Each structure stands twice: as C-alpha cells, then as structure tokens.
Amino acid sequence: MNRSIHPAVGAGIESRPSTRNIWSYINNQPKPGGKLTCKCASNPVVVTVTAPAAHNHLCGCTKCWKPDGALFSQVAVVPRDRLSVTQNQGKLKILDETVSIQRHCCSECGTHMFGRVEDSNHHFFGLDFIHIELSKDDGWPPIQFAGFVSSIVESGTDPSELDDIRNQIRGLGLETYDEFSPELNAYIASRASDLSFKNQVF
Ligand SMILES: [Zn+2]
Numbered sequence: 001m002n003r004s005i006h007p008a009v010g011a012g013i014e015s016r017p018s019t020r021n022i023w024s025y026i027n028n029q030p031k032p033g034g035k036l037t038c039k040c041a042s043n044p045v046v047v048t049v050t051a052p053a054a055h056n057h058l059c060g061c062t063k064c065w066k067p068d069g070a071l072f073s074q075v076a077v078v079p080r081d082r083l084s085v086t087q088n089q090g091k092l093k094i095l096d097e098t099v100s101i102q103r104h105c106c107s108e109c110g111t112h113m114f115g116r117v118e119d120s121n122h123h124f125f126g127l128d129f130i131h132i133e134l135s136k137d138d139g140w141p142p143i144q145f146a147g148f149v150s151s152i153v154e155s156g157t158d159p160s161e162l163d164d165i166r167n168q169i170r171g172l173g174l175e176t177y178d179e180f181s182p183e184l185n186a187y188i189a190s191r192a193s194d195l196s197f198k199n200q201v202f
C-alpha cells in the first residue's frame with residue numbers, strides 16, 4: 001500500500017528534475033532563492049529568499065508544517081539574513097515562542113512561512129527553515145533524504161507500518177534516517193566545535 005508521503009513525491013519523485021527546473025538542475029547552478037506565498041486567496045503573506053536553499057529534505061517530526069494528509073513535511077534551510085517578509089508581515093504570528101525553532105505562520109491560513117532560531121548558542125542559529133513547495137519559482141534543490149522517519153509515530157502512524165514506509169521512501173531514491181542526515185549531524189557537530197559554519201552548508 002502506498003502512503004501519502006508528501007505531495008512533492010506523490011507520483012515518483014517529482015521534485016527531482018522536472019521539466020520546470022531541468023536546466024538549472026543540469027547546469028548545477030542552484031537558483032538563488034525565490035518567493036514563498038501562503039495559502040490565503042487574498043492578501044497572502046509573501047516571503048522573499050535571496051540565497052539558494054540547502055538540505056532540502058522530508059521531515060517526520062511533529063513540529064514541521066505538513067500539507068493536509070501528508071506524513072512528512074518538506075523542509076530546507078537558508079541563511080536568515082537572506083530571508084525577508086515582503087508582503088503582509090502583519091498577518092504573521094509565532095506559533096510557539098518556547099521552542100528552539102520558532103515557526104512564523106500566517107494567522108489566517110495557518111501556513112508556516114519560516115522557522116527561525118533566536119538563541120545565538122543554538123546550532124541552527126543563522127539559518128531559517130522554509131518549505132519550498134510554497135514557491136512557484138523554478139530551481140529549488142531536490143529532496144535529498146528523509147529525516148526523523150520514526151517520529152511520524154508520534155503523530156499517529158502505527159509503528160508496524162514504519163518498515164513499509166521506509167521502503168516506500170527508499171523506492172523514491174531517498175535514504176531514511178530517524179534523526180538528521182549524517183551531513184546535517186556533521187554540521188551540528190561542527191557548530192559545536194565552533195568551526196566556520198556558513199562555509200560548511202553553502
Ligand atoms: Zn495565509
């Protein structure tokens with residue numbers, strides 16, 4: 001049985017080179033960002049990103065924003081100083097100010113526009129988390145892996161289904177992890193040892 005992993009990987013892996021972004025993919029020149037728009041029919045919140053996104057992945061945690069019916073979110077990171085709210089900032093609110101990654105979401109449609117870390121000692125400080133499916137622009141990076149897969153149990157998936165779900169994701173050509181990917185773990189470790197972090201990611 002095929003489950004609804006995420007719309008971006010619904011029919012095979014659509015976020016791999018599509019006809020829309022094939023040229024930027026072939027040229028291996030990631031497009032520097034784009035616009036993200038919330039789901040409001042009128043006066044949407046618009047966020048503009050002016051850097052390529054990195055580490056685009058599926059996430060099974062309970063905090064990341066997921067489209068209706070999807071088991072996973074699709075989430076990537078961009079440098080925080082390259083993200084700005086360019087329309088209807090007044091509609092944004094912080095979902096929960098007590099968590100490390102504060103989700104700034106539209107108070108009308110509920111879409112998470114970006115997640116931001118305010119603690120300068122946190123390993124993700126300096127990066128914002130975004131959902132590139134909110135953009136109609138071409139050239140975003142493809143999904144690279146699925147993280148926190150077993151965490152979908154926390155939002156109601158039966159643990160006995162995990163093996164099938166992992167197989168389904170591997171069938172899309174993606175590796176599955178119950179935490180971040182080794183690359184992101186290495187990044188977190190490098191932050192802990194105070195290496196120059198921006199060069200590691202971008
Ligand atoms: Zn909205």
Ligand SMILES: [Zn+2]
Nearest residue numbers: 059060061064
């Ligand atoms: Zn997550």
